[in-house]
Amino acid sequence: MATPKVVPRADGEGGIGTAALRWGEGHFDALKVLTAKVTGIEHITIACSDETTLLTTGTSKVTFRMPYAFTLTAVRASVNTAPTGSGIAVDINQGGGSILSTTIRIDATEKTSTTASTAAVIDTASLTDDAEITIDIDGVGSTVAGKGLKVTLIGTQT
DSSP states (O other): OOOOOOOOSSTTOOOSSOSSSOOSOOOOSOOOOSOOOOOSOEEEEEEOSOSSSBOOOEEEEEEEEOSSOEEEEEEEEEOSBOOBSSOEEEEEEETTEESEEEOEEEOTTOSBGGGOSSOOEESOOEEOTTOEEEEEEEEOOSSBOOBSOEEEEEEEEO
């Protein structure tokens, strides 16, 4: 037996659920949306090298443009081969200026910045739509440089 249609009296009226009481799931044959906004945490991951070549230091190792305005909540980096002797240091720039007051670090013998003894600190969290972003590699392992560097930007569209 079909349920009668629930129709608002005017445009923009009504809703389903509340912030405190949300529906668990929904199943639709067709869903028509006039406007949509993606909310929640997203990430953008950038490959800063190939997977097999030893990393080298340098500025603007990668350059790209932000696809939309973005507010950073975290940054991280990882490699597929850990550096030895010393760690890796990575800086992220927007329009030529660093967005970090403490660069991203991957400690020697580690593959991720999430375990670094010094955490990255975001100084400029707001990345503007179409901003030029560059990634610098400021340090690589002193005995063996790492390989396969990726940098991840974590945050929300704004």
